[in-house]
Amino acid sequence: MELRSAAIRRLLVVFVCGVFGYVVFYNSLLMDRRGSLLHDAHLSYGGAAVVLRDGMVLPDADGALGVDSGDLQSLMGARQMWTLGDAGMGPSEMPSTPAAAAGTAAPVKDSIRSRLEPGFRIANGGRCPERGRDLRLVILITTAPGHQRQRKAIRLTWGGSVAQRRDVTLLFFLGRAAEPHQSAVDEEQQTYGDIVQGNFVDAYNNLTLKSAVMLEWLDTFCPEARMILKTDDDMFINTDNLLKFVDVHSKDTNKLFGRLARRWKPNRSVKSKYYLSPESFAGKYLPDFVTGPAYVMTGDLVKPLYQATLDAKFLTLEDVLVTGVVADKLHIKRVHAKEFINDRIKADTCKFATSVSVHMVKFEEQFDIWKRIQDGRTRCPQYVPTGG
Ligand SMILES: *[C@@H]1O[C@H](CO)[C@@H](O)[C@H](O)[C@H]1NC(C)=O
Numbered sequence: 001m002e003l004r005s006a007a008i009r010r011l012l013v014v015f016v017c018g019v020f021g022y023v024v025f026y027n028s029l030l031m032d033r034r035g036s037l038l039h040d041a042h043l044s045y046g047g048a049a050v051v052l053r054d055g056m057v058l059p060d061a062d063g064a065l066g067v068d069s070g071d072l073q074s075l076m077g078a079r080q081m082w083t084l085g086d087a088g089m090g091p092s093e094m095p096s097t098p099a100a101a102a103g104t105a106a107p108v109k110d111s112i113r114s115r116l117e118p119g120f121r122i123a124n125g126g127r128c129p130e131r132g133r134d135l136r137l138v139i140l141i142t143t144a145p146g147h148q149r150q151r152k153a154i155r156l157t158w159g160g161s162v163a164q165r166r167d168v169t170l171l172f173f174l175g176r177a178a179e180p181h182q183s184a185v186d187e188e189q190q191t192y193g194d195i196v197q198g199n200f201v202d203a204y205n206n207l208t209l210k211s212a213v214m215l216e217w218l219d220t221f222c223p224e225a226r227m228i229l230k231t232d233d234d235m236f237i238n239t240d241n242l243l244k245f246v247d248v249h250s251k252d253t254n255k256l257f258g259r260l261a262r263r264w265k266p267n268r269s270v271k272s273k274y275y276l277s278p279e280s281f282a283g284k285y286l287p288d289f290v291t292g293p294a295y296v297m298t299g300d301l302v303k304p305l306y307q308a309t310l311d312a313k314f315l316t317l318e319d320v321l322v323t324g325v326v327a328d329k330l331h332i333k334r335v336h337a338k339e340f341i342n343d344r345i346k347a348d349t350c351k352f353a354t355s356v357s358v359h360m361v362k363f364e365e366q367f368d369i370w371k372r373i374q375d376g377r378t379r380c381p382q383y384v385p386t387g388g
């Protein structure tokens with residue numbers, strides 16, 4: 001009896017040590033100290049020699065692969081876990097996929113490119129003269145076909161104040177619409193000439209396609225613009241402050257400015273508007289990103305962001321994809337600027353007077369806020385751009 005339990009204990013110790021040793025050994029094979037992946041890792045698993053190459057499990061040179069597929073699945077699952085933040089490293093330092101780490105252009109399944117037909121139903125390329133060489137700022141606003149009143153409110157308030165300038169251009173971006181909206185959009189375009197319509201069905205789930213169309217438009221017609229604001233039609237933009245902000249940063253490159261979301265976790269609740277399935281994003285943390293309602297990018301980013309967004313795997317959350325996953329892959333600096341509030345705030349005139357962007361609810365409020373910051377009756381602190 002004594003002898004047998006001692007033997008079992010010894011066996012257990014050997015087993016635990018073995019598992020522990022294996023984990024440590026395996027981990028050290030896959031990552032160097034800064035967490036980057038080795039392209040090829042040779043290891044033995046269950047007695048068989050295996051080569052891991054860019055995330056693929058291949059038999060070793062001698063071709064013998066005596067591992068059953070269930071074991072391989074768990075092997076790959078464990079690896080996935082380790083590469084995605086469980087090693088105590090920040091998500092932005094971590095390559096999210098082996099292919100991203102290796103910098104290879106392995107075709108991505110369900111990429112943006114595979115979903116989006118290039119080109120425009122309404123292009124309005126003429127809104128960016130001289131490829132944007134003389135433009136200080138391009139303002140691109142996501143909107144939906146049925147949001148005529150939101151567009152009208154913007155044209156009559158902050159949008160109108162910059163649309164008349166020669167060094168600024170402003171456009172609304174939407175997708176295809178069913179009747180009667182499509183005719184209304186065409187009519188609106190005839191009147192104002194400030195609409196770009198992409199070749200996709202306008203729907204909430206297609207917001208990332210809208211962002212890709214924005215980048216396509218910039219890349220096609222406006223690649224020399226210095227600064228770009230991406231915003232939504234339910235935002236109040238303090239255009240005077242925005243111009244001060246972009247002027248202070250006009251020499252900057254490789255930057256995205258806005259409200260920085262650091263180490264946010266993906267929402268796994270299917271009821272959430274921000275739900276992300278583990279299939280579309282497997283990591284424990286999202287890469288740092290600037291939130292979608294309003295962000296500014298430096299003009300040099302247009303081409304790389306556009307190309308890399310096309311090759312990215314489709315994901316419904318526009319900001320997570322473009323300013324997070326893709327920006328992270330391209331090592332774009334994401335800079336927090338406090339004047340991008342991007343939340344609803346109480347009707348405090350000075351808040352509006354000293355910020356660049358504020359999230360709103362109703363289009364009627366645009367008129368009231370615009371009037372209040374124009375009339376100068378409330379004494380507010382001077383706006384000082386972040387990073388100036
Ligand atoms: C956009 O969304 C709609 C509905 O969610 C869908 O039917 C359509 O195929 C999507 N994609 C494109 C490219 O329009």
Ligand SMILES: *[C@@H]1O[C@H](CO)[C@@H](O)[C@H](O)[C@H]1NC(C)=O
Pocket residue numbers: 265266267268269271272273
């Ligand atoms: C996810 O979304 C739900 C519903 O909107 C919310 O209650 C919950 O707090 C969110 N979780 C995280 C981790 O953000």
